[in-house]
Amino acid sequence: MSGAQPIHAELIAVIVAVSDGAPKVLTLSDGSALPAGPLESGHQSLQAGLRNWVERQTGHTLGHVEQLYTFADPDRSRAGRSISISYLGLTRETRTKLGGQVSWQDWYRYFPWEDRRAPATGIDLTIKPGLARWVDEAADRQSRAVRCFALDGAPWNEDLTLSRYELLYEAGLVREAARDGRPVHGDFAPGIAMTADHRRILATAISRLRATIKYRPVVFExxxxxxTLLDLQHCIEALAGHTLHKGNFRRLIEGQTLLEETGTLASGPGRPAKLFRFSAAIRAERAQAGTRLPLARP
Amino acid sequence: MSGAQPIHAELIAVIVAVSDGAPKVLTLSDGSALPAGPLESGHQSLQAGLRNWVERQTGHTLGHVEQLYTFADPDRSRAGRSISISYLGLTRETRTKLGGQVSWQDWYRYFPWEDRRAPATGIDLTIKPGLARWVDEAADRQSRAVRCFALDGAPWNEDLTLSRYELLYEAGLVREAARDGRPVHGDFAPGIAMTADHRRILATAISRLRATIKYRPVVFExxxxxxTLLDLQHCIEALAGHTLHKGNFRRLIEGQTLLEETGTLASGPGRPAKLFRFSAAIRAERAQAGTRLPLARP
DNA sequence: ATCCTTATACTCGAATTGAGTATATTTATG
DNA sequence: CATAAATATACTCAATTCGAGTATAAGGAT
Structure with missing residues (x-):
């Protein structure tokens, strides 16, 4: 077999925190790029390399870290091919000083259509006409659009964030598509663009995280x-992009051994809520255990 | 940032087929290695590179292809670091001639404890004593072992194939651990070893495939x-490693639009069964749609 | 004392699930 | 040819889960 070639490898990180009821992602260049850096020689493993590098650059300790996807750049210069390995990392947003153009951004700035917590945002109205034009061009597009965007009465599936972004890209309804020279089909969908394929990587991270929280207790990172139970619920709702039934949520959580009471109460308006922490077993296993959250769809 | 270095990239493929009621994996060296090859320059994308290379080498057309994981070799020679990108590919086992040491192997030869279709194989009896010794050495090991191997009355979770292999490796209960100089804790678990980390990659593939078949109709590849419906059930049972309730399986499958009758009947002993095919919509979307199979665990 | 706000508890019917039994239609066998 | 064996298909039923709602408790603010 011939054609093996030297390659340049880079790590791209999607660092996620939740604060003020919004999921945030750590960005560079005032929100237009994800943090990235070359794979360095000293690192034991890719994951260790990423942790080390993020902690040095941002001062954030990463809790759960998960590999997302590895991309190869097809048409880079003769100088050598480039491979990007992307990661999702969870942390808490601390008020540490961030360097110049480093900032936390609400991830729904990039994907407004993914936030369905408040009803009737009218976002679909912006997207649907362009989508309709694209669907009419070929026969096999209909069912895909229907499934991704729940066009008929079908239920919205929050895990399809990546599929939806890819569809909008193919349909020429995001700026990146126009930038890459693809045909457009109308006004762009709302939401701001990012460098290269960074918005696609962010969509991958959202899809993955939304799928992961359903069966593994990573939220505790x-x-x-x-x-309080409502804090937990709001955190999950922020990530999932839709609201949950309070009573059913509590029933499911309390039916498991996920949490334990601390014995103290939260203050604030209204009746004080019990404070909880994740149970010792869960903390020891660092999110290895299984969980059930009321997000699975029939 | 310094330390960027040229890197060698290689693709490793886990090619899976199901025949004679057993899940098979394509191997080299009489079953001790997975097919692997360097990333070549002509390839558009990693996935295209893999398809191209597998089809040229084996004559098998891959249906569903899914990226598994990217590993970096930490302690390879100064000559340059190596990155391995592993893929899962599904195909049908055809009777094409295979080259010298290329063969299809039942994947349960490598993981006998993962096949729970026949009850009481006694496999657990071989593993449990070593596991018990390992658990006794540190406090936080108990719950992990319990969860992975369903030690108390807990239900067996078939998706944990990778976690179980990793635990056995850490516990020094597989040959690869001894080979890598780790302490052993008793007799090795049954199951044959592979080169380098290939058995670990195979475990990753099994975990992923078992998780995937629950919500995406990839079995049709x-x-x-x-x-027949029983063919479909047997195929899923082979992959999942446990049996299903026939009536409930049929109820769930027929309650969806997954299949359509062909109008013909199968022959053989007993009452002839209706023949089905996957519905046109499913085939068109090439396994993009959602499905439900009776495998999800409470 | 009353209202507002949030927490917590309980209810109830619909839907799903797990496990079982009964019947139909073919091939093999004496 | 009658019967057994094997397989397919259909139906039943109770237990559990789920979605959605109502009711009550406990704090602060006015």
């Missing part, structure tokens, strides 16, 4: 040590 | 054009 995003919450403070103590929290 | 493994079955012939027409098949």
């Amino acid at each position: 995003l919450l403070p040590d103590q929290f | 493994l079955l012939p054009d027409q098949f």
Whole structure:
């Protein structure tokens, strides 16, 4: 087999925190790029390399870290091919000073259509006409658009963030598509663009995280040590992009051994809520255990 | 940032087929290695590179292809670091001639404890004593072992194939651990070893495939054009490693729009069964749609 | 004392699930 | 040819889960 070639490898990180009821992502260049850096020689493993590098650059300790996807750049210069390995990392947003153009951004700035917590945002109205034009051009597009955007009465599936972004890209309804020279089909969907394929990587991270929280208790990496059941619910709703039924949520959580009471109460308006922490077993296993959250769809 | 270095990239493929009621994986060296090859310059994308290379080498057309994981070799020679990108590919086992040491192997030869279709194989009896010794050495090991191997009355979770292999490796209960100089804790678990980390990659593939078949109709890449409901059930049981309730399986499958009748009947002993094929919509979307199979665990 | 706000508890019917039994239609066998 | 064996298909039923709602408790603010 011939054609093996030297290659340049880079790590791209999607660092996620939740604060003020919004999921945030750590960005460079005033929100237009994800943090990235070359794979360095000293690193034991890719994951260790990423942790080390993020902690040095941002001062944030990463809790859960998960590999997302590896991309190869097809048409880079003769100088050598480039491979990007992307990661999702969870942390708590601390008020540490951030360097010049480093900032936390609400991830729904990039994907407004993914936030369905408040009803009737009218976002679909912006997207649907362009989508309709694209669908009419070929026969096999209909069912894909229907499934991704729940066009008929079908239920919205929050895990399809990546599929939806890819569809909008193919349909020429995001700026990146126009930038890459693809045909457009109308006004761009709302939401701001990013460098290269960074918005696609962010969509991958959202899809993955939304899928992960359903069966593994990774949310605890995003919450403070103590929290109320409503805090937990709001955190999950922020990530999932839709609201949950309070009573059913509590029933499911309390039916498991996920949490334990701290014995203290939260203050604030209204009746004080019990404070909880994740149970010792869960903390020891660092999110290895299984969980059930009321997000699975029939 | 310094330390960027040229890197060698290689693709490793886990090619899976199901025949004679057993999940098979394509191997080299009489079953001790997975097919692997360097990333070549002509390839558009990693996935295209893999398809191209597998089809040229084996004559098998890959249906569903899914990226598994990217590893970096930490302690390779000064000559340059190596990155391995592993993929899962599904195909049908055809009777094409295979080269010298290329062969299809039942994947349960490598993971006998993962096949729970026949009850009481006694495999657990071989593993449990060593596991018990390992658990006793540190406090936080108990719950992990319990969860992975369903030690108390907990239900067996078939998706944990990778976690179980990793635990056995850490516990020094597989040959690869001894080979890598780790302490052993008793007799090795049954199952044959592979080169380097290939058995770990195979475990990753099994975990991923077992998780995937629950919500995406990828099985259709493994079955012939027409098949009976029992064929479909047996295929899924082979992959999942446990049996399903026939009536409930049929109820769930027929309650969806997954299949359509061909109008013909299968022959053989007993009452002839209706032949089905996957519905046109499913085939068109090439496994993009959602499905439900009776495998999800409470 | 009353209102507002949030927490917590409980209810109830619909839907799903797990496990079982009964019947139909073919091939093999004496 | 009658019967057994094997397989397919259909139906039943109770337990559990789920979605959505109502009711009550406990704090602060006015």
